[in-house]
Amino acid sequence: MTATVNRPQDTQLRAPILSARGLVKTFGRVIGLDGVDLDLYAGEVLAVIGDNGAGKSTLIKCLTGALVPDAGHLVLEERPVTFRRPQDARAAGIETVYQTLAVAPALDIASNMYLGREERRRGILGSVFRMLDHRGMRDRASAAVRDLGIQTIQNIQQPVETLSGGQRQAVAVARAAAFGSKVVVLDEPTAALGVKESNQVLEMIKGLRERGLPVILISHNMPHVWEVADRIHIQRLGRCAGVITPDSHTMSDGVAIMTGATNLQDPQPTS
Amino acid sequence: MTVQSTTPGAAAQELARREHTLSQRVQHLLHQRPALSPAIILLMTVIIFTAVNSRFSNPAALSLLVQQTAVVAALAVGQTLIILTAGIDLSVGAITILSTMVMATLAAENGWPAGLALAAGVILGLAAGALNGILVTRIGLPPFIVTLGTLSIFTAVALLYSSGQSIQNNRLPDLLNWTGEGFSIGQFRITTGVVLVVALYLVLGYALTQTAWGRHVYAVGDDPEAARLSGIRSGRLLLSVYAVAGLIYGIAGWILIGRAGAASPNAIVDANLDSITAVVIGGTSLFGGRGGLLGTLLGALIVQAFTVGLSLAGVDAQYRLLAVGILVIVAVSVDQWIRKVRS
Numbered sequence: 001m002t003a004t005v006n007r008p009q010d011t012q013l014r015a016p017i018l019s020a021r022g023l024v025k026t027f028g029r030v031i032g033l034d035g036v037d038l039d040l041y042a043g044e045v046l047a048v049i050g051d052n053g054a055g056k057s058t059l060i061k062c063l064t065g066a067l068v069p070d071a072g073h074l075v076l077e078e079r080p081v082t083f084r085r086p087q088d089a090r091a092a093g094i095e096t097v098y099q100t101l102a103v104a105p106a107l108d109i110a111s112n113m114y115l116g117r118e119e120r121r122r123g124i125l126g127s128v129f130r131m132l133d134h135r136g137m138r139d140r141a142s143a144a145v146r147d148l149g150i151q152t153i154q155n156i157q158q159p160v161e162t163l164s165g166g167q168r169q170a171v172a173v174a175r176a177a178a179f180g181s182k183v184v185v186l187d188e189p190t191a192a193l194g195v196k197e198s199n200q201v202l203e204m205i206k207g208l209r210e211r212g213l214p215v216i217l218i219s220h221n222m223p224h225v226w227e228v229a230d231r232i233h234i235q236r237l238g239r240c241a242g243v244i245t246p247d248s249h250t251m252s253d254g255v256a257i258m259t260g261a262t263n264l265q266d267p268q269p270t271s
Numbered sequence: 272m273t274v275q276s277t278t279p280g281a282a283a284q285e286l287a288r289r290e291h292t293l294s295q296r297v298q299h300l301l302h303q304r305p306a307l308s309p310a311i312i313l314l315m316t317v318i319i320f321t322a323v324n325s326r327f328s329n330p331a332a333l334s335l336l337v338q339q340t341a342v343v344a345a346l347a348v349g350q351t352l353i354i355l356t357a358g359i360d361l362s363v364g365a366i367t368i369l370s371t372m373v374m375a376t377l378a379a380e381n382g383w384p385a386g387l388a389l390a391a392g393v394i395l396g397l398a399a400g401a402l403n404g405i406l407v408t409r410i411g412l413p414p415f416i417v418t419l420g421t422l423s424i425f426t427a428v429a430l431l432y433s434s435g436q437s438i439q440n441n442r443l444p445d446l447l448n449w450t451g452e453g454f455s456i457g458q459f460r461i462t463t464g465v466v467l468v469v470a471l472y473l474v475l476g477y478a479l480t481q482t483a484w485g486r487h488v489y490a491v492g493d494d495p496e497a498a499r500l501s502g503i504r505s506g507r508l509l510l511s512v513y514a515v516a517g518l519i520y521g522i523a524g525w526i527l528i529g530r531a532g533a534a535s536p537n538a539i540v541d542a543n544l545d546s547i548t549a550v551v552i553g554g555t556s557l558f559g560g561r562g563g564l565l566g567t568l569l570g571a572l573i574v575q576a577f578t579v580g581l582s583l584a585g586v587d588a589q590y591r592l593l594a595v596g597i598l599v600i601v602a603v604s605v606d607q608w609i610r611k612v613r614s
């Protein structure tokens with residue numbers, strides 16, 4: 001059914017945490033996704049690679065409620081789910097760093113980390129007067145940023161727009177890492193990061209895997225992908241061109257499949 | 272500034288860098304405290320006009336200044352909420368007049384109990400605001416177009432409903448005139464209308480800064496897509512903002528009766544521009560997501576201080592328009608400059 005090849009033995013025995021079948025998404029006449037299947041198993045890092053416009057972001061947006069697919073369905077922990085909005089996926093434990101980061105520039109770091117899930121004060125101040133627990137959110141946001149090993153951020157009350165591109169990305173990643181309980185999805189999380197910060201994010205991804213949290217990682221950086229990924233989903237022209245592993249294929253094999261220079265196998269019928 | 276360098280021309284570079292840092296520091300400060308520039312402007316305005324004519328800052332004149340600011344200051348609360356979401360409301364005055372005429376007519380002509388008439392007028396304001404909100408969020412029209420349309424619609428309805436006639440305060444129940452009642456604190460005279468305006472600022476200021484709703488208002492105005500991806504239901508939020516603004520305009524209609532001593536369909540013709548001016552001079556960005564109510568209150572006071580001050584100085588009223596116009600352009604330029612902040 002899937003175009004999966006060389007999947008590690010053990011994953012075939014387990015049920016996936018998250019799986020998608022036959023996802024289709026069109027934008028007017030542009031076809032973003034053309035019937036894509038995806039399986040994500042517990043404790044694995046699944047990389048998604050593909051050329052620009054191959055449909056990687058569209059794929060993960062359909063998995064996280066940011067887009068509603070035209071066709072296809074999702075299964076989370078063996079239960080069918082539909083996500084109409086990002087908050088549905090969040091509520092189900094799926095945390096996402098979108099390629100556009102989705103941060104509000106004028107709000108500070110702590111507010112951004114808790115945006116859409118603000119915590120209120122205890123007691124009557126919170127329940128009746130709806131007062132936010134500024135201090136608590138600030139402290140926990142600081143801890144989350146610290147846990148990620150980001151030293152360059154000095155002040156958690158700094159507006160996000162005063163941060164560099166890499167620092168913003170770090171905030172978005174810290175947010176996802178802090179709140180993800182079932183799945184963490186990262187769309188090019190290291191695109192704007194320096195070498196050191198990229199390595200921190202890679203370490204964080206490995207840390208999430210150790211905690212048993214599966215991660216979907218989109219990246220154009222092949223060495224990163226081959227370093228952390230357990231399996232690699234190759235997206236090409238809106239379809240899945242195959243799933244490989246870093247052990248079974250070299251980076252140049254991967255790039256060749258990605259660009260269509262070689263076919264993994266003849267395209268699999270999706271039914 | 273502390274960077275050590277041995278390359279030639281380092282001194283010149285450092286000088287350039289220092290100048291840069293100074294302007295950056297001002298930029299940064301204004302960025303952090305958007306109410307700072309209007310506070311400075313208001314202070315300077317008061318000092319200069321007092322120097323020109325000492326009557327400007329005697330208690331009676333200041334009390335009057337505050338009372339004259341009350342209605343625009345109330346309207347500017349709603350306008351601030353909407354501008355924070357990157358919208359604009361041109362139907363401010365029209366909704367206010369509609370609320371005013373409905374509460375006055377129901378009480379004076381239809382014999383409704385005062386409390387009920389007041390509630391009907393205020394709720395009508397809320398409904399009118401909600402209608403704007405529905406058109407903006409459900410049909411997806413730009414706020415400028417929606418409120419340009421409803422400006423005419425609500426104005427027409429108010430005129431038709433009232434037959435274009437004013438209702439003097441002697442025909443109105445005490446409750447509706449209550450906002451014009453005054454009391455004294457020392458030499459200052461305060462009306463209940465002014466107290467209501469202060470209460471509006473406190474309540475909405477609390478909601479904007481201390482609740483999740485307030486944060487979402489800023490987030491949606493700042494970057495609607497980011498807010499959506501963060502799990503904020505922006506449609507619902509915008510609808511609530513327009514409805515709350517309408518409610519505020521309804522209350523402002525009540526304050527207007529006390530201030531004007533009548534309910535008149537031809538009152539506050541400049542309400543739209545005055546409220547937008549107050550918001551903009553107060554440092555709230557027309558692009559949304561930035562600013563706050565403290566600045567708006569200062570902005571409303573600045574505009575009124577110019578009006579009173581220039582007339583006390585014996586200057587032609589046209590100069591007030593000129594001065595306010597310049598202030599608006601300066602305020603928007605400062606906002607543009609502040610938005611370029613980067614660390």
Ligand SMILES: Nc1ncnc2c1ncn2[C@@H]1O[C@H](COP(=O)(O)OP(=O)(O)OP(=O)(O)O)[C@@H](O)[C@H]1O
Nearest residue numbers: 027030031032050051052053054055056057058059
């Ligand atoms: N909102 C949209 N409206 C119209 N077309 C869209 C939209 N989003 C994506 N597309 C189209 O869908 C296709 C896939 O886009 P997508 O963003 O998923 O690519 P991607 O693989 O993430 O690329 P990149 O590596 O550049 O991020 C592209 O042809 C793109 O133009």
Ligand SMILES: [Mg+2]
Nearest residue numbers: 056057058099
């Ligand atoms: Mg993408």
